[in-house]
Structures are given as C-alpha cells and as structure tokens.
Amino acid sequence: MTPRLVCFLVLSMLTLLTVGAWAGDNVVEAGDRVRIIVLGADDMTGEATVNSEGNIAIPVLGVxxxxGKSTEAAATELAAIAKEYVKQPSxxxxxxxxxxxxxxxxxxxxKPAAYVVSTHSSLLEVIGLAxxxxxxxxxxxxxxxxxxxxxxxxxxxxxxIxxxxxxxxxxxxxxDTVMVPEKVTTLGVVFVLGEVRRIGSFExxxxxxxxxxxxxxxxxTDLADPQAASLKSKDGDPVKFDLTKALAQDPTEDKVLSPGDTIYIQTVAGTFNIYGAVNRPGSYPIKQSMPLTDALALAGGxxxxxxxxxxxxxxxSQQQSIPINLADVQMKAESVAVMPGDTVVVPERGDKPSIWTIIGSIGSLGWLVWR
Structure with a gap:
C-alpha cells in the first residue's frame, strides 16, 4: 500500500468521524465522552470525558x-493549538x-423522582416516565x-394535549426540574385585616x-391580641373567636371559611405609637405607662x-397635644410619661416646616405643623 493511499484512507476516516458527529447533536456538553484524533501524533490522540466546568485534558496540548462548541469548531481550534507540535496537523x-x-x-x-432520559425527550414524555x-x-x-x-x-x-x-x-x-401543580379550585376571596403581616384579600x-x-x-404580628379576633361573614355580624386555638387548628375555633368572610385581628390593648425621626417608627406594647426615654429606646432612639x-x-384619651423639649427633660432628669394610646411624634430639623399626618383616635384627624 503506497504512502499516498494510506494518507487518503486516514483522511477519509477522519472525515467520516467528523461527519458522524455532525450528523446528530454535535454540540459538546459537560459529561460527554469525546474522542480526539490528531493525525501523526498518537500521544495526543485519545478519549476524555468533559468535566463539570466544560474542560478536557489532552496530553501535550493541555486543558x-x-x-458549548461544535465538534467542527473544536477540531479547528485544536488543530491551531497542535501546530506548535505537529507540522500541518489534521x-x-x-x-x-x-x-x-x-x-x-x-x-x-x-412516581415523583429523578429520571435518566434520552436526549431530546419532551416534557410530556418525561411526565409519562413518571x-x-x-x-x-x-x-x-x-x-x-x-x-x-x-x-x-x-x-x-x-x-x-x-x-x-x-x-x-x-x-x-x-x-431541568419539572413540577406539576395541584389543580386549585377558587371559590372566591376572603379578607384578613388588622395585626397581620400582609393585610389584604386572598383566594x-x-x-x-x-x-x-x-x-x-x-x-x-407581635401586637396581635389573641382575645380580640373576630370573623365576619359577608352578610352577618362579627363573631369573636379564640385566635390561639384557631392557630392551633382547634376545629371549635378554626372555622371553615366562606366567600366574602373577613377576619379581623385587633391590636393588643395597651400600645403607643411613635413616628418621625426615630430609627424604628411604629406601634409598641405598653402595660400602664413608661418614661418617654424608654419609649424612644424601644424605637431604636x-x-x-x-x-x-x-x-x-x-x-x-384627653384630646391633648403636649409639647416636650427632650433636651430640658434630659438636663433636669425629669420624667415624662407615655401612656397607652399615646402617639409620640419626633420632628426632623430643617429650614422648612415639618408636616406630620397623625393617624389614630385623637379626637380629630388632620395635619400638625411644627416650625
């Protein structure tokens, strides 16, 4: 067999190998087993499995x-790298x-589980396997x-289908991950109001x-009163229920809901509000009374x-607006009491008037302006 014929046969084999790869899915992916043939360089020829990072290690040529590359593109790039070691590599x-x-x-x-499936399996086929x-x-x-x-x-x-x-x-x-959900039959909405973290309507x-x-x-919330929760039907009157038992799924209190029902959870008796230039504005529980400095500390100062x-x-309770100079209180070590139901407002410094909206049972709602 002449050298020219040998060369022709080898090149033909290389062409068939490459075409065989192109005929199907010729994009290489992690986990694939690939064969690399470098004509005239047995030390660079062999098989390798693509690792999780998408790499293979080829003797002499390196990593x-x-x-993500087609077999054709990979062959072209590897030929360029092999030029350093082989003259006119194929x-x-x-x-x-x-x-x-x-x-x-x-x-x-x-049968929910992980399944090994054939390449190009469709979603419906995989659900069938399960x-x-x-x-x-x-x-x-x-x-x-x-x-x-x-x-x-x-x-x-x-x-x-x-x-x-x-x-x-x-x-x-x-x-890939497939999750087939349960069919949900929506009967309407219910409303949850008061001391919950997301007030609103729910399916x-x-x-x-x-x-x-x-x-x-x-x-x-932390301010919910377990003894002051009520359930109101769409056309009925509110009926009190034991919130603690309902949350424990006691069927005597954990009632089945109907469309349009409203759950209302009141704030625990004995709270005060603090708004404005404090680090944690909001409502806080209070038993009888507490010093103003303690109230500010609860709000983060x-x-x-x-x-x-x-x-x-x-x-x-007395429809009063009481001005407080905290600097004087601190200097004279005086004690100013905050009572249940009080709202403490801490304005910000600035050239313009500070305007606050006070929300709550204060006799009349409206705007308060400090200069």
Missing part, C-alpha cells in the same frame, strides 16, 4: 474548554457517548426550571380554614436629624 473530534440527561419530576405525578399525572393535577400550569437558572417558566401542557396551535411541548435538558380554596387564611397573610426640642405627645 481545553470544549463544552484533527478530528467526535462525541462517542452523550452525557446522561437527568430530569427531576415532582408534584402531582404518580407514571403520568396524579388525581387533581393541573397540566395548564406546569412549572419548568431550566438547569442553571432559578426562574421557573410556566408551560400550558393541557393546550398542547388539546391540539391548540400556539401550545408547546418543550424538549428537556440535563438538570379561597375548598376547605380553607381561619389558620390557612392567616398563614397566607404572613401570620400575626432618635436619629441625628431629630429636632428634640419640639417633640409632641398626642394623648387621644
């Missing part, structure tokens, strides 16, 4: 990042074994989280109870811009 790259595609399936399927959907599954809101991302995309697989033209049945990749589901609605509202000569205590 090469191959993931390089072929072939994917000899694709990495296993692992998909996690959870939610309302018969035994199909369970009762009450909602295929119109299937959640798909692609590998390397944290933001789910919603796929309406029911539309695809129904044959709608705009529907999709996406192909899954290695590391009512079948069998939903008081503790469920409060949970959707983020739970109760006053800020650097506080105008401490012009504090006000709004005493709703």
């Amino acid at each position: 090469y990042k191959i993931a 390089v072929a790259v072939q994917v000899v074994q694709k990495a296993p595609t692992v998909v996690l399936v959870s939610g309302k399927v018969q 035994g199909g959907v369970a009762d009450n599954a909602d295929l119109s809101r299937v959640s798909l989280i692609r590998s390397g991302t944290s933001t789910p995309e919603t796929v309406n697989l029911q539309d695809f 129904d044959g709608k033209a705009s529907a999709t049945n996406p192909v899954l990749g290695n590391g 009512l589901r079948a069998g939903m109870r008081v503790h469920d609605a409060i949970g959707q509202a983020g739970g109760i 006053y800020t650097a811009r506080a105008k401490i000569q012009n504090l006000r205590i709004i005493r709703s």
Whole structure:
C-alpha cells in the first residue's frame, strides 16, 4: 500500500468521524465522552470525558474548554493549538457517548423522582416516565426550571394535549426540574385585616380554614391580641373567636371559611405609637405607662436629624397635644410619661416646616405643623 493511499484512507476516516458527529447533536456538553484524533501524533490522540466546568485534558496540548462548541469548531481550534507540535496537523473530534440527561419530576405525578432520559425527550414524555399525572393535577400550569437558572417558566401542557396551535411541548435538558401543580379550585376571596403581616384579600380554596387564611397573610404580628379576633361573614355580624386555638387548628375555633368572610385581628390593648425621626417608627406594647426615654429606646432612639426640642405627645384619651423639649427633660432628669394610646411624634430639623399626618383616635384627624 503506497504512502499516498494510506494518507487518503486516514483522511477519509477522519472525515467520516467528523461527519458522524455532525450528523446528530454535535454540540459538546459537560459529561460527554469525546474522542480526539490528531493525525501523526498518537500521544495526543485519545478519549476524555468533559468535566463539570466544560474542560478536557489532552496530553501535550493541555486543558481545553470544549463544552458549548461544535465538534467542527473544536477540531479547528485544536488543530491551531497542535501546530506548535505537529507540522500541518489534521484533527478530528467526535462525541462517542452523550452525557446522561437527568430530569427531576415532582408534584402531582404518580412516581415523583429523578429520571435518566434520552436526549431530546419532551416534557410530556418525561411526565409519562413518571407514571403520568396524579388525581387533581393541573397540566395548564406546569412549572419548568431550566438547569442553571432559578426562574421557573410556566408551560400550558393541557393546550398542547388539546391540539391548540400556539401550545408547546418543550424538549428537556440535563438538570431541568419539572413540577406539576395541584389543580386549585377558587371559590372566591376572603379578607384578613388588622395585626397581620400582609393585610389584604386572598383566594379561597375548598376547605380553607381561619389558620390557612392567616398563614397566607404572613401570620400575626407581635401586637396581635389573641382575645380580640373576630370573623365576619359577608352578610352577618362579627363573631369573636379564640385566635390561639384557631392557630392551633382547634376545629371549635378554626372555622371553615366562606366567600366574602373577613377576619379581623385587633391590636393588643395597651400600645403607643411613635413616628418621625426615630430609627424604628411604629406601634409598641405598653402595660400602664413608661418614661418617654424608654419609649424612644424601644424605637431604636432618635436619629441625628431629630429636632428634640419640639417633640409632641398626642394623648387621644384627653384630646391633648403636649409639647416636650427632650433636651430640658434630659438636663433636669425629669420624667415624662407615655401612656397607652399615646402617639409620640419626633420632628426632623430643617429650614422648612415639618408636616406630620397623625393617624389614630385623637379626637380629630388632620395635619400638625411644627416650625
């Protein structure tokens, strides 16, 4: 066999290897097993598995990042690198074994688990591998989280099953996560007001109870009064219930809700409000009375811009607005008391008047202006 014929046969083999890789999915991914052939350089020829960072180690040539590249592009780049060691190198790259595609399936399927699937498996095929959907599954809101991302995309697989033209049945990749949600039957809304973390209206589901609605509202605040909670139906009067028992899911107090119900949780008796130039404005519990300095400490103290000569205590029980010069109080070691229901306002220093809105039972709502 002449040298020219040998060269022709080897080049033909390289072409077939490369074309074989191009014929299918020729983009290399982490976990793939690849074969590198460098004509005339046996020490550079061999197989390697692409690591999690997308690299392979090639003798003599070193570490090469191959993931995300086609076999053709990788062969061209490796030939350029090999020129340092081989005169006019010919390089072929072939994917000899694709990495296993692992998909996690959870939610309302018969057999939630991680599955090894074939390349180009569709969402519907993978759900089939998981035994199909369970009762009450909602295929119109299937959640798909692609590998390397944290933001789910919603796929309406029911539309695809129904044959709608705009529907999709996406192909899954290695590391993707599928979650089939439960079908939710919304009966209306309920309202949760008062001392909860998220006041508002919430979807009512079948069998939903008081503790469920409060949970959707983020739970109760530290100022919630367990003895002053009420449940009002859409057309009825408020009925008090034991909040502690309801949250413990005692069925005598944890009632099943109906559309339009309103849960109201009152503030614990004995609180005061503090607003303005303090570090933590808000409402705080108080039993009988406390020194103004202690009230300020509860609110994290006053800020650097506080105008401490012009504090006000709004005493709703007596419809009073009491001016306080905190500098004098501190200098003379006097004690100014804050009472339950009081509102303490700490204005900020500045050239312009400071305007505060005082909210609460203070006789009349409105604006207070300090100069």
